[in-house]
Amino acid sequence: MSDPRSSLLTRPWIVLCVFLAITEYFRLTEYRAHLFGLLPYLLLLACPLLHLFMHGRHRPHEAPSRPGTDSVHEADHAGGHRHD
Secondary structure (H helix, E strand, O other), rough: OHHHHHHHHHHHHHHHHHHHHHHHHHHHHHHHHHHHHHHHHHHHHHHHHHHHHHHHOOOOOOOOOOOOOOOOHHHOOOOOOOOO
């Protein structure tokens, strides 16, 4: 019987592996170039999305505060004093 490992070390398999390694290198470098080309647009797209999602964490500025509590926004604008 022949050794199964010896069939992987034949000349056609080595040539195929080298060819696949070279093509994979060029494919990855081209992909990286396209990804870096899109990066500024991805950052611009992230700005409005972050704005929408971050404003969902607090109540609107026009909402009345509950009696007996100070709003963070009122305290910031009033220098720490509440406007009634």
